Amino acid sequence: xxxxxxxxxxxxxxxxxxxxxxxxxxxxxxxxxxxxxxxxxxxxxxxxxxxxxxxxxxxxxxxxxxxxxxxxxxxxxxxxxxxxxxxxxxxxxxxxxxxxxxxxxxxxxxxxxxxxxxxxxxxxxxxxxxxxxxxxxxxxxxxxxxxxxxxxxxxxxxxxxxxxxxxxxxxxxxxxxxxxxxxxxxxxxxxxxxxxxxxxxxxxxxxxxxxxxxxxxxxxxxxxxxxxxxxxxxxxxxxxxxxxxxxxxxxxxxxxxxxxxxxxxxxxxxxxxxxxxxxxxxxxxxxxxxxxxxxxxxxxxxxxxxxxxxxxxxxxxxxxxxxxxxxxxxxxxxxxxxxxxxx
Amino acid sequence: xxxxxxxxxxxxxxxxxxxxxxxxxxxxxxxxxxxxxxxxxxxxxxxxxxxxxxxxxxxxxxxxxxxxxxxxxxxxxxxxxxxxxxxxxxxxxxxxxxxxxxxxxxxxxxxxxxxxxxxxxxxxxxxxxxxxxxxxxxxxxxxxxxxxxxxxxxxxxxxxxxxxxxxxxxxxxxxxxxxxxxxxxxxxxxxxxxxxxxxxxxxxxxxxxxxxxxxxxxxxxxxxxxxxxxxxxxxxxxxxxxxxxxxxxxxxxxxxxxxxxxxxxxxxxxxxxxxxxxxxxxxxxxxxxxxxxxxxxxxxxxxxxxxxxxxxxxxxxxxxxxxxxxxxxxxxxxxxxxxxxxx
DNA sequence: CTGAAAGCGCTTACAG
DNA sequence: CTGAAAGCGCTTACAG
Numbered sequence: 001x002x003x004x005x006x007x008x009x010x011x012x013x014x015x016x017x018x019x020x021x022x023x024x025x026x027x028x029x030x031x032x033x034x035x036x037x038x039x040x041x042x043x044x045x046x047x048x049x050x051x052x053x054x055x056x057x058x059x060x061x062x063x064x065x066x067x068x069x070x071x072x073x074x075x076x077x078x079x080x081x082x083x084x085x086x087x088x089x090x091x092x093x094x095x096x097x098x099x100x101x102x103x104x105x106x107x108x109x110x111x112x113x114x115x116x117x118x119x120x121x122x123x124x125x126x127x128x129x130x131x132x133x134x135x136x137x138x139x140x141x142x143x144x145x146x147x148x149x150x151x152x153x154x155x156x157x158x159x160x161x162x163x164x165x166x167x168x169x170x171x172x173x174x175x176x177x178x179x180x181x182x183x184x185x186x187x188x189x190x191x192x193x194x195x196x197x198x199x200x201x202x203x204x205x206x207x208x209x210x211x212x213x214x215x216x217x218x219x220x221x222x223x224x225x226x227x228x229x230x231x232x233x234x235x236x237x238x239x240x241x242x243x244x245x246x247x248x249x250x251x252x253x254x255x256x257x258x259x260x261x262x263x264x265x266x267x268x269x270x271x272x273x274x275x276x277x278x279x280x281x282x283x284x285x286x287x288x289x290x291x292x293x294x295x296x297x298x299x300x301x302x303x304x305x306x307x308x309x310x311x312x313x314x315x316x317x318x319x320x321x322x323x324x325x326x327x328x329x330x331x332x333x334x335x336x337x338x339x340x341x342x343x
Numbered sequence: 344x345x346x347x348x349x350x351x352x353x354x355x356x357x358x359x360x361x362x363x364x365x366x367x368x369x370x371x372x373x374x375x376x377x378x379x380x381x382x383x384x385x386x387x388x389x390x391x392x393x394x395x396x397x398x399x400x401x402x403x404x405x406x407x408x409x410x411x412x413x414x415x416x417x418x419x420x421x422x423x424x425x426x427x428x429x430x431x432x433x434x435x436x437x438x439x440x441x442x443x444x445x446x447x448x449x450x451x452x453x454x455x456x457x458x459x460x461x462x463x464x465x466x467x468x469x470x471x472x473x474x475x476x477x478x479x480x481x482x483x484x485x486x487x488x489x490x491x492x493x494x495x496x497x498x499x500x501x502x503x504x505x506x507x508x509x510x511x512x513x514x515x516x517x518x519x520x521x522x523x524x525x526x527x528x529x530x531x532x533x534x535x536x537x538x539x540x541x542x543x544x545x546x547x548x549x550x551x552x553x554x555x556x557x558x559x560x561x562x563x564x565x566x567x568x569x570x571x572x573x574x575x576x577x578x579x580x581x582x583x584x585x586x587x588x589x590x591x592x593x594x595x596x597x598x599x600x601x602x603x604x605x606x607x608x609x610x611x612x613x614x615x616x617x618x619x620x621x622x623x624x625x626x627x628x629x630x631x632x633x634x635x636x637x638x639x640x641x642x643x644x645x646x647x648x649x650x651x652x653x654x655x656x657x658x659x660x661x662x663x664x665x666x667x668x669x670x671x672x673x674x675x676x677x678x679x680x681x682x683x684x685x686x
Numbered sequence: 687c688t689g690a691a692a693g694c695g696c697t698t699a700c701a702g
Numbered sequence: 703c704t705g706a707a708a709g710c711g712c713t714t715a716c717a718g
Contacts, residue, residue: 092428
C-alpha cells in the first residue's frame with residue numbers, strides 16, 4: 001500500500017481492484033457502474049464503498065472501446081476564428097456548453113477548423129468516431145463540413161438556423177425576427193419615425209430575419225421602407241461604424257438606428273459621437289444580443305437579449321437526445337427587450 | 344461491401360481490415376502506424392496504400408488502453424469564468440493553444456472549474472489519467488488545484504508566473520517587469536513627470552511585477568514615488584474606470600497614466616473623457632497586453648504587447664516535453680512597446 | 687524484418 | 703441477482 005511515489009503517476013485502481021475489495025465479480029462492479037440494474041442492495045453497497053475506498057475512476061478508453069462511444073462531444077468552429085473570438089457571444093456560448101456538458105460528466109473537445117486543411121483533418125477525426133456528436137457553430141450557408149458530417153450520420157446540432165437546404169438538421173436559435181420586431185416597435189413607441197437599420201450579413205439567417213422583422217413592423221405601422229435607411233455589416237465593430245457613417249450620409253434626418261449586434265452598435269455609437277449626434281436625445285440606438293458589449297457601450301445599450309445560456313443548454317439537450325437515437329429537431333427560443341440608456 | 348447506410352454510422356475499418364488489404368499481419372500494420380521502424384519498404388508501402396484505400400483512422404481508445412496515454416491535453420481554468428471570458432487575451436490564448444496542439448494532432452479538452460465542486464470533479468478526472476497533461480490558466484496564488492495536480496505527478500504548465508511557493512512548476516510568461524519599464528520610459532521620454540499607475544491585483548505576479556517596473560524606472564530617473572499616484576484594479580474594465588477616477592481625485596495634476604491592462608485602460612479612458620481631460624494632449628495613457636481592447640479604444644492605445652501566440656506555442660512545447668519525461672522549466676518571453684494614439 | 691499471441695480495462699450476453 | 707467468459711481494437715515483447 002505504501003508505494004513510493006517519486007513524482008511519477010501511480011497506476012490507478014481498476015475494476016478488478018474494486019471487485020476484490022468488495023468481494024464480488026468484475027461483472028457486478030460493472031453493473032453498478034452502469035446504473036445498478038440487477039444488483040442486490042447488499043452488493044450495491046459493498047461496491048460503492050469499495051469505489052470510495054480505492055478512489056476508483058472508470059477508464060474511459062476501455063469503456064469506449066467496447067461501447068463504441070467516446071463519451072465526449074466536439075465543439076466545432078468552421079470559420080475563421082477571429083470572427084468568433086472577437087464576438088463576446090461566442091465566449092458565453094462556449095462556456096455554457098462546457099458547463100451544460102459537465103453536468104452530464106461529458107468532456108468537451110474544442111475544435112477549430114478555420115482552414116481547408118484543418119477542416120479535412122477534423123472531419124476525418126470526427127467521422128472516425130472520436131466524438132459522439134458535434135455542436136457546430138457556423139453561420140454561413142453552404143458549410144461543407146456540416147454537410148459531410150450530416151451525410152456521415154454524425155449527430156449534430158447547429159447554433160442558429162442553417163441557411164442552406166431544408167435538410168433535416170437540428171438547430172437551436174433565438175427568434176431573430178421577433179426580437180427585431182420588438183426593437184422596432186419600441187423605437188416607434190418612443191416617437192421615432194426615421195428608423196434606420198444596420199443589418200447583419202444577408203447570407204446569414206440572423207441577417208435576413210432581423211431585417212425582415214424590421215420591415216414588417218414598419219410596414220404594419222404604415223411607414224414605407226426607405227432603402228437609404230438600410231445598410232448591412234458583418235457583425236464586427238468596424239462594420240457597424242462604417243455602416244452608421246453611410247447611413248448618416250444617405251439619410252441625415254434619421255432619428256433612430258437599429259443595429260443588428262451590440263458590437264456593431266458600439267461602432268455606430270462612435271460614428272454618431274463623431275458626427276455630433278447625441279444618443280439618445282437626437283438618435284435612439286438599439287442593439288441586438290445583450291452581450292457584454294451592450295454594457296460596455298456609452299451610453300449603455302438598449303438591446304434584444306438572446307438567451308445564450310438557454311441556447312447552450314438546449315443545444316446540449318438536443319444533441320444528447322440525438323445521440324440516443326432521437327430524430328433531429330429545431331428549437332426556437334424567445335428574445336427579450338432590455339431597455340437601457342441608448343433609447 | 345455495399346452496406347446499406349441508412350443514415351447510421353458505418354463501422355469504421357480496423358487495423359485488421361488494413362492488414363488483410365495489405366496482405367500483412369496486424370503487428371506489421373501497427374509498426375508502420377507507430378513510426379515504421381523494423382518494417383521493409385515493401386510492407387510499408389503496401390500498408391500505406393491499404394490505409395488510404397480503406398480510409399483507416401486509428402481507434403484512439405484501443406491505443407490509449409494499451410499505451411496508458413490519452414493523447415489529449417486539458418486546458419484548465421480554475422477561476423470564475425467571467426474574468427477570463429471578459430478578457431480578450433484569454434481568447435487568443437485558448438485559440439492559439441488549440442492550434443499549436445492541432446499541429447501535433449492532439450485534441451484539447453476545455454475544462455472549466457469555477458466552483459469548488461467542479462474543481463474536485465475535474466481534479467479527479469485528470470488524475471485518473473484522462474488527459475496526459477494540463478495547460479493551466481490561473482493567476483492567483485495558492486491555487487489548490489495546481490498543487491494537487493503537481494503532487495499527483497500530472498504534467499502541468501501554467502500561463503504566467505505562479506505566485507506561490509517556489510515549487511518546481513513549469514510556466515510561460517511575458518516579462519512583465521521589463522514591459523512596465525519600457526512603458527514608463529516611453530512616458531518619461533514624452534516629457535511626462537506626474538505619471539500615475541493603475542496596477543493589477545497585488546496578489547498576482549502581473550500585478551506585482553508591472554508595479555515594480557514602474558517604480559524602478561521612476562526611481563532611476565530621480566523621481567520620488569508618490570503613493571497618491573498608485574492605485575490597483577482587478578483587470579476588469581470597471582475597475583480601470585474606478586481607479587482612474589480615484590487617481591484624478593487624489594492627484595489632479597497627473598499628466599500620464601500607465602494602466603496595467605488594455606481593458607482597464609478602456610475604463611480609464613472613459614473616466615478621463617468624463618473629467619474633460621484630453622488624451623493624449625492633457626494626459627498620456629499607456630495600456631498593457633495589446634489585446635483587441637487596445638484597438639477598440641478611442642484613441643487607440645499605446646500599449647505593451649504580450650506575445651500570446653508565442654506564449655501558447657511555448658506552453659504546448661514545454662508541456663509536451665514534460666509529458667515525455669523532461670523536467671519542468673520556466674520560459675520568459677520579451678514584450679514590445681506598441682505606439683498608437685493615446686500617448 | 688515479420689507473425690502469433692498476450693493483454694490493456696472494461697461491458698455484455700450467457701448460463702445459472 | 704451473479705459469476706465466468708468472450709471480445710472491443712490496438713501495441714508490444716517474443717520468437718523466429
